[in-house]
Amino acid sequence: MSAEAADPGPGIDPRRIAEIIVETGSGGRRGSGYLISSGSVLTAAHVVADATRTVVRCCADRPGEWSAPAAVTWAHEDTDLAVLTVVPPAGGLPVTDPARFGRIADDRHGVVGVHAVGFPLWKRRHRDGAYFRELHQADGTVAALSNLRTGTLEMTVKPADADPDPATSPWAGMSGAAVWAGGTIIGVVAEHHRPEGPRRLTAVRLDYALRRLGAAVRAELARLLGLADPEDLPLALPGDSGDEEPAAVRVVGVPVAYGIELFKNRTRERDEIARHLSDPTIRMVTVIGRRGIGKSALAAKVMDLLDRGEWPGPTPGPQPSGLVNLSTRTSGISLERLYFGCAQLLGSEREAHLRTVWAADGTTQDRLDALLAAMGDRLIVILMDNLEDLLHDDCTIADEELAVFLDWLFRAPRAPLRLLVTSQEPVRLAPELRRFAAHVELSEGLMPAEAAALLRELDRDGSLGIAGLSDDELLHAAVRVHGVPRALELLVGVLADETELLPSLRDVLEDFTRRENVVADLAQDRYKQLDEPARAVLGVLAALRAPAAPSAVEEILHGLDPDLPASPVLTSLVRAHLVSLDRASRTVALHPLDADIACARMPWHGPLGRQAVEREIASWYARQARPQGTWRTLEDIEPHRRRFDHLVRAGDHDAAARVLCDISEWLVWHGSVLAAVKMHHDVDGHIGDERVRLAHTVAYGHARLSAGPMRQAAELFAEAVTLAESLGDRPALQNALFGLGDAHRQLGDLAATVASLARATELARELGDTEREVHALLSASLAHSYLGDGERALTCADQLGARAEASGDPLTTARAGNARTIALLTLGRWRETADAGAETARAYRAAGSQEAIAYALNARGIALLALDDAAQAASVLEEARHEASCMENPRAEGVCLFNLAWAFWCDDRLEECATTADRASTALEIAGATQAAAARSLAAAARACPDDPRSAAESLTRGAAALDGNAEVIAPAWLADHARRLAG
Template sequence: MSAEPACGEAGLDPRRIAEIIVTARGGNRRGSGYRITDTTVLTAAHVVADSVELRVRCDADRPGQWSTPAAVAWADAGSDLAVLTLTPPEQAPTSLEPVRFGRIADDRHAVIDVHAAGFPLWKRRQGPHGAFRELHQADGTVAALSNLRTGTLELTVTEAGADPDPDASPWAGMSGAAVWVGDRVVGVVAEHHRAEGPGRLAAVRLDHALRRIAEGPRAELARLLGILDPESLPLAGPRAVQDGPPGLRVVGVPVAHGIELFKNRTRERDELARHLSDPTIRMVTLTGRRGIGKSALAAKVMDLLDRGEWPGDARGPLPSGLVNLSTRTTGISLQRIYFDCARLLDPGRRAHLHTVWTTIPEPGDRLAELFAAIGGRLIVMLLDNLEDLLDDDGTIADDGLALFLRYLFLARDTPRLLVTSQVPVRLDPELRRFTAQVELSEGLSSTEAAALLRELDRDGSLGIADLSDDELLNAAVRVHGVPRALELLVGAVADEAALLPSLDDVLDDFTQRHDIVAALAQDRYQRLDAPARAVLAVLAALRTPVRQSVVDEIVGGLDPGIQTGPVLNSLVRMHLVGVDRTSRTLALHPMDADLAYAQFAEQGAFGRQEVERHIASWYARQAMPPEEWRTPDDLEPQRRRFDHLVRAGDHEDAARVLNEISDWLVWHGSVLTAVAMHSAVDGHIRDERVRLTHTAAYGHARLSAGPMEQAVELFMEAARIAERLEDLGAWQSALFGLGDAHRQLGRLDAAVEPFTRAAELARRIGDRDREAHTVLSLSLNHSYRGDGESALAGADRLDELARADGDLLTAARASNARTIALLALRRWREAADAGARTARAYRDADSQEAVAYALNAQGLGLLGLGEPASAAATLEEALGEASLMQNPRAEGVCLLDLAWAYWCEERFARCVDTAERARVALGGAGAAQEAAADALAEAARSLPENPSAAADALTRAAAALDGNPEVVVPDWLSDHAARLREA
């Protein structure tokens, strides 16, 4: 499938694809369209026929998503074309490039590539916030001579992936999508004829339609579309569209400096390349001791791929993207992997993945979307120093990374991993066949090591280059050819203050040491003067490549007298600090950073604590203001500041930083990050006000991530602290969270007290919004536990608040609470009337939040009155509203109640189909009524042949219902089961 072109190119622009949501006299429906100008959308006439209300949504499920009302400016049923006008909101892109229109030749044989994008029914999905239509790009062909009599295009496309509704085409909703040939629109999708199979669509041909439309309407259509000559559209042809961004793209800096000095390792390098180019291998692990050269070898392979070549005799397509990650610099996490892979994709896919991260909480679903977006692209990802995320036995300790690897091995098209680790990664036996391991157990060969020593003294100033081959070979052997040891040997000789000026003298001190790399590094640190040790302390604590100006600023804050420039030059010359010339950044070798950090004292001017605090202060100055936060990466300065404060032991200051960003992280898809950060400071905070904010925020994070029992404990603690501090607002919020946690655990009785106290506190502090929200939650909780009278009292209180403030939304919520209470009391006539009033009230308040539930309640009231036909009509309307809400639970509830209405009308075939749809929707929402829907479908399927089996299934359905007043009453099903047994 061709990639979406970048925004602004001629051709299909993903930002301009429109989803059209139609409220019509005959029921609600959806269609597709394309934004032609700032204020016009092209679609099919039948999509908007008999419409009462229209909304157009663009940038669907992207960060810039917007929707707005629209009106029909031009429509012609004969040609099935329509143009809508709208007023775009402020965030909508404007000054759009003109759309080009064209035609295909109809006087010669040809098979032409076409594509269209829209929102078909078969792409309906279940997300955490409801059902939604996923955008589908339909690529296919058109036979130029087909369908000339009807003036339509016959599109042959990949067959629909499912047929979810026997009463509707799986392509329903695709109508109105613009049909493209190259960079021109040649038609509009109009029909799917089931008899022609699931892979054929018919589309209006613009050139034929323009010839058949009368002169006046044709001129108006041409004006709206910006067509200068409607009688002579130019021929459309294919345009070059690359599969992904042009050229190889690289995310992240190389994980090792000095790869230009890399020495051979030809066998291991070629072996790595062969495994990486093998499509059956998912992960290649390069193992070996610290300092042996794993990172350098991996960086060399990545560098060769960046240059467009596979090392050795490896064959296969070159990667379209490379990602460099290291635990010592960028960090390795599920979030980092996700967003770095997204950065390799085109703007449309990247924006979609950002939306997925912020709206879909399930990590597995996020990874599925990521791998789908990557598609067939080959991405090679380097995970360096992975041992930092492993337990001693090699088991992956990081839950997010473990999940990523599980999906990596299960998915068909995924990135390929190149991993470096001192410890082999331990995997389940069934996964090992997807992996390969290359062990780097030996240092460089003597010849390679000697050559490296000469190159490290390229100008001969150290006297090393002048040594004989035998002398260099002897030195190489004595340090076992370990590349990092060779660099440090040369650095020791280069230090003018060194006490051991010759290479042999340096070697004599270390040949008996167990870990020569660690010993050499420790000796180097002991020989440094105070300024050099200070600069090294800052680089070791930073743990990431930075520009010199950053080092200047942090070191200057600690000791203004240190001139960092000369010190850094010296450290670079001694091979203690690496330089990336391209990014102009400096960094310690990861091994050196660990060793140096361990060498420095905890206290003192350049002790670990003081250095960490100054680095944290530097990150504080880099932080973006909250109004500019868009993605988790925008909070990177705060997160790094938090980490440095924790390492400094300043847990309370770290908690203050976290308290500022926790809610944003939770609400934008990074709840596991927030949980991990809260866990790092939990139990270390003495300041009660800081602890109060932390505990409440931690509770909300656990409310999203689980376990729910821990959320209960956290909210209880937050409530106790707030009460002790007499902070009424925080107390109210904690009690509301506690009630919500109990409710989600199904402890309806336990939720009553915290909700009640939270409502009282909101009233005491005069916060009407909080009080209304809490009273509504309390009233609904009373209804669900069967206490309709207490629920009505809550509705009365909401009525009082609505009258006092004149707030339409509060009035609608009051009516909502009353409706559900009446259902709980089985006062069916009152419930039916109240449901209708509630639906009107929400619409008057311009809110769709509970229209579906209100209409569903009205339908239940009518069922209770024995009016199934009226109930079915109302419940069908409720289902349409639930679909607009894209809420799977709402859809499932409406479908289950509608299925029962069909049963009562003895429309058993419709009952089966509707109950099956309810089972799918309720299962996707994790709702308890899933089993009831399944059993109801089985009961209806058994009739009329087997009434006894139907009665048994009805009895099981009744038992599976939990007494929720918003779904059918269990007694109704039990009574019908008894009648079937008596018949």
């Protein structure tokens, strides 16, 4: 198994614990540290103070042990923190995941479990004529309110077993060890004060140290640590001492309760579900069966038993700490719903942390990793009801984010999540993932005896004559409707309504059971017999598509017809088993089958028609909506999204688009890009008002800029430009031109980029919109660089620099640096490029923006390659790739990976070159970038070399031919030169 494959995940990785060996003019000393990324070690500043030579050793006395010289990159005496740069030798640990940092709460009493691993003096040993330090794991606690004045952590640990030198602390050498709480680093061991006794260690508190630093110094340390927001570290998870009482089962979401109160045995299927849920290798259990067969009732029964602390099978299994109920017919099923449903089960601090992660607009993988870390060992069972609504015709998942979630869940080595799914069709999974899923077939209705018992139970008072029938008669009725639970309920409903005609159960069966789809036909005939008020109530419930309070239903109906007796009609529908009542939540709902039929039978026009109902529901949601200034979470805009859905169903696409334009940008910037794209797609091509269409087209273009494909973004902005010009809307025209230029730039159409951005810059200046002018000027400079005109690009950069100096705006300063870095790269001024790239990345981080950190670091990496510093270039380019991944920009990630692969080639790390080039090819193909072929050629060259230098040379020659000279990619000549050396 490779070192990477063996990565234990969040928390202390023993292979990354570092021993720091320091030489000074007056002797030597030892300390501890932790490899926080592929080339950086965190330690205490006093450990490396006055060092003339520093060596880092990792994996001590383990397979793969290595040592390498280190340089002090950053040190601060007051905070006693330092970061060292080290280049692991070939074959050293390939660190892929940067360490995570956090804090503990300081506003309440608490005792937090912590850990630190280092090399203290009292663990000095003698063997084979030499002394060495043995590793020691110090487990202890931190009292949250101790040492607040000094901003340090008071660690209480087991005392040292020896005191070998009375003049020196037995804990000497432990300094620099990372202090962990859960899976995050919260500090660094700094001191041992002998008067405090042998059980107390003092550690630097990372969050306090960051606050004490000046802005520029803090930004540099944050960059080295990989912190997005150094002023708001997340709370360490778990944030307690480990003696927390297990939480009671909690439930999030509306329980699927159709038929649960009348649920009959299904013992075999329940046992089968329980067996799969208790199997740690099974991540998803799907109950499969046709509509109305009782899938939801069976799943609801299992969830109800789990909620009550009972295991649904004969052998007890692991009790979940929480349950999440999702359904396409109520709340909807999406990654967003699933993520926040789980978050609500984890407590307010973890929920707040996860909301921050979601809003940070990282990758889906980042969000899921954060969720997994927050869950710890908690088992959560998630019900996903009626999943067939989210399947393509070939039964693959249609929702892209949900498909990513399932792939992640199945591949994760540890995932305390179990999915209980109901679907009319099995989900089609990749062959390698099918072993993680199990199916429970519900192809038959209830067994005849169970169905007969259900019929008796539906006539408890005997008023319908069912209770008095013989077992044979009831069994006959059950068999005729195939034991389908919903059909049995509807049969009884017909008898309950036709009291004047007094039909027998046999009469009803003769009228209905000859039809092909028993459940649908029964429901349709049942619907035909309802009067207009009852149909109106069913219509509202069907259109709502979610459980609702009776008062909400009555308010909506009052808006449609003030004289309609909503309350008594609703009561009668509940009694006739057409509407279900959940007394716990005090909501009413329509069975999904009945909702489908009611919607299909509703007329479109008329005071109680489908369009009027959808419009009235949209108006009701408008009254529930919160003003924009109060939005903090995605739940805050839920009424707006519901209102949008109902306006679309009403055919009011102009009104729906207006609602969408109010929330689209907010959705994009808070991580729900794909949700915004889908909503825009729903109204696209249906908008009549040209000004509404203009606003929609611009907003849709910006959503596509984030989600792709880029070609569609360009088409949308081009359409918006034409429309804005015809309407004379100059602000919208400027916005559209800028978006068009940005899209062309990412597509590589540089001439069109320059033309669009020049117009956008001029318009912004005329409108007095400084921010838009600055952004357009940046894009114009970059476009000149990509056209190879570095001097004009540098002129634009200088103009940006002048504006930054005049305004003092941090983001403008960063953008000016970005333009200057790429211009210098185009001109081949390598040392200036390397310095400018580092400064630009720092400036963007100081401004709190990820806008172009990846591009700045990528430019610095290329410059370092040109300066023959391949090892340092690899470290910088790996950091650039990580930043691009956080941006969810496949082209940027692909470019960084390609350049990183070349750095590995230059550093004779051929295996890493090949695998990285493969990754680059995949990312560039997704982005539709032309460099994908060059990446494939580089991978082939790395695999051929050194055994077949001629083949390697041919592959490099092909790679050089596939490059177009873009300044942000290594030069074709570099590949060609290496090809000549191999061929010669």
